[in-house]
Amino acid sequence: MIAELHQRYIGLELLHDLVSDEGTLLLKRGTVLSEPLLRKINVSVDQLEYALQGASNKNKDNPIDLIEGAANEIRDIFEKFKKDKHALTQIESTVLPTVELLAREERLATLLEGLFDKDNYTYRHNIGVSVVASMLANWLHFSEEDRKKITLGGLLHDIGKLELSDGVLTKPGRLSNEEFAEIKMHPTYGYELLKIGSIYSEDICLMALEHHEREDGTGYPYQKGANEIHPFSKVIAIADVFHAMTSDRVYRKGHSLYAVLKHIKDESFGKLEPTYAAMFVTKFMELSIGQYAELSNGEVAEIVFIFPQDPINPLVRLHDELIELGKTNLYITKLIAS
Template identity: 45%
Template sequence: MIRQKVMPKIQELCSNYNFSNVILGLRKKDNYTYRHCIGVSVLSYFIGKWLGLKEKELNDLAVAGLLHDVGKTKISDSILLKAGKLSSDEYAEMQLHTVFGYEMILRLPNMTDQQALVALQHHEREDGSGYPYRKSSEEIEYFSKIVAVADVFHTMVSERVYKKAIPLFQVLQEIYQRAFGLFNPVIVQCFITNLMNRMIGDSVLLSDGKVARIVMLHPDDLINPLVESQGKYYDLRLSKSKIMDFASIQ
């Protein structure tokens, strides 16, 4: 579905907006960041669709997701491509990609303030713990909140030189548990619900070594569903056994 429906939409948006040179510059600078931006654009589009946004809003959101990290073209290669942990000074410079991105997008034709703010705010957090300006809750644009969830999800499931990809279910669990505090809980609930609904019928590995099948989700606890293993049903809300990962992902 992504290949047939969403990617052509992203390509169409790219051709309709005058920022192809910016995207090409990002690809030349760092291929991972380029691929990450495409992934975040697709995820943001889906989240927006699940949240009920209209087509024009979805298009604007997809473009915002595509350009959210464009400021990294202004970050030195020694920092952007560093395999090890960044020093405090290096991390401070890396954080500036949000400001650089905001300024770059404002200079592009046909872009909106809201799209520029996504580049500036996608690392801000609901509790004010993010950067660059420690904005909180109502100070953060709605699109920025959507892209923040898509950005963190894609980053966690991706492999880099300095880190392995985190198992998919663990990523869903961590984002779900952070819904109150770091992220907008309505956006997270919508995102996790739609992803987990698509996992019903899939096999999962449990902490006790069993392989089980997801049967039903609990709206009040999406990451501890009802599962079935060898003809027996287990409500993971009440069980010591928990899901470790999706068996099909292994």
């Protein structure tokens, strides 16, 4: 039964609540079925089929639609959380399975297009960080349990911003010193919010607290050093930098992919965990092989090979000619869907 469920039902979205024979709610309508969820529930095929009537496979849907839906879902949950602190746990049954699907998405260019859109940025950022952190945790061979914690931590890392004024969060320009000081309080607020009622374990709460801390002690809010920062938080820090820099914002365009990956590489010398940062840059570019990229001259090339010593300057095919970008003044601005 389990093997059959995994093969047939992973990636499907429930169109009805899934309930047990005793009438207990097992999964809410809108939940995207994942392998871990299917292993936990004990229901018949008929019960699943009823809850899935007319469902389409989310793996085959456009990642942009999935991201938009997940961002809206997390926005609604955060709004409920302001009145009901236990509402936050809905994320694990609704948003988390979608993020886990997105983290396995092979259409990287389309995935990034959805993650980097400036619309609904505040909530889309949580999705983006969670997806990227889940990918990195997998590349670093964290255990399945720890990877799931990191994925959830990515969804919750910025929850402290609920305590900040909308004027500061959406200001289309440079922040004043006072406004930036307010922004720098969000990790502390997030940690305190997640500790309420002891719903979440300390390592998940620490991802909210420490994602702006840096290896050399120059981060905030407590200027922790490399030996004081939780490994999960170090993963979230890299994902946070990547998504924040590459995303379009109301006051600026996202930076080029080359610039962001180079920044992460440079920050590995003191700011970001060096092993994690190097793994992220290398594996991200390996995943880009076979994808198409826009170059700094506006032309489109196919990434065909990456050099281990310089992964952000790959070998590309342009007009049937193979070009080593590291030997030119060209660089990748973004991946594009073929």
